[in-house]
Amino acid sequence: MTEDLWESHARWWQREFTDGVDPEYNEQILPLVAGLTTGxxxxxxxxxGEGQVARALPGNLSHVFGIDRSRAQVAEAVDRSAGEHYAQASASALPFADETFDAAVACLVFEHIIEMSTAISEVARVLKPDGRFVFLLNHPLLQTPGSGWVEEHTSETSIQYWRIGQYLVEQETIEEVELGIRIPFVHRPLSVYLNSLTDRGLFLERMLEPAPPEGFLERNHAYRSARHIPRLLVLVCKKQ
Ligand SMILES: C[S@@+](CC[C@H](N)C(=O)[O-])C[C@H]1O[C@@H](n2cnc3c(N)ncnc32)[C@H](O)[C@@H]1O
Incomplete structure (x- = not known):
């Protein structure tokens, strides 16, 4: 089900979020990943996806490999390639030998993967010792389904706060992100991700929670009040 929906909505993703049209990618995600993979x-x-993160990586792009489960995403990545290599494959069965890569990146992907622990094992397997895993997620704590900005006004008081949904409940949801576009998400508490990483020898070196960038707030005025609530979580792990 998850894979079918990404296959049918690959074009929507490419149109709405890639090729320079999305400020969160341009102003925040792509520069962050490039910095964290330097060296x-x-x-x-x-x-x-269609390869925007791979294309933004520093160094010689012929040493960069991308995999995605969606045929339509991989086809577009190949068309847009600046030298990187792509293959259609699942994160839970990576088509590479043990200890192949110096670093791995997963950008806004694991919240769509049901077999999360198998996929984390695969990351650990294909990384060389001391290899780096740059792991970007929709912030699992603050963006739990059901979270959002709340303003309550009575004649005497005015209260504003960020509501958090049912954080500890692991759940698969299909969200209609715009009319006719239904995308599957899996919510897990942050501890589930962190314990899964450490159980497989991927230890946290650094954690980033950047504020939403200005370009995002300009487009989403309703989020301005919540500008101190991060949307993105970045975990930088080292294989030991
Ligand atoms: C939100 S998009 C992010 C694409 C890209 N990482 C980026 O940041 O531009 C999520 C991608 O995850 C892919 N995906 C979902 N489940 C997957 C799986 N089990 N294995 C590999 N890719 C998967 C989808 O096909 C989709 O291209």
Missing amino acids: FEKILDIGC
Whole structure:
């Protein structure tokens, strides 16, 4: 089900979020990932989509590989390639030998993967010792389904706060992100991700929670009141 929906909506993703049209990618995600992978030579982009993260990686792009489960995403990545290599594959069965890569990146992918722990095992398997995993997620704590900005006004008081949904409940949802576009999401508490990483020898080196960038707030005025609530979580892990 998950894979079918990404296959049918690949064009929507490419149109709405890639090729320079999305400020969160342009102003925040792509520069962050480029900085965090500087100095690593052979890099794997897991769930690469049409390749915008892979293309933004520093160094020699012929050492960059991307995989995605969607045929339509991989076809577009190949068309847009600036030298990187792509293959259609699942994150839970990476088509690479053990200890192939110096670094791996997964950008906004694991919240769509049901077999999360198998996919994390695969990341650990294909990384070389001391390899880096740059793991970007929709912030699992603050963006739990059902979260959002609330304003309550009575004649005496005015209260504003960020509501958090049912954080501890692991759940698969299909969200209609715009009319006719239904995308599957899996919510997991942050501890589930962190314990899964450490159980497989991927230890946290650094955690980033950047504020939403200005370009995003300009387009989403309703989020301005919540500008101190991050949307993105970045975990930088080292394989030991
Ligand atoms: C939100 S898009 C992100 C694409 C890309 N990482 C980027 O940041 O531009 C999520 C991608 O994950 C891919 N995906 C979902 N489940 C996957 C899986 N099990 N294995 C590999 N890719 C998967 C989808 O096909 C889709 O291209």
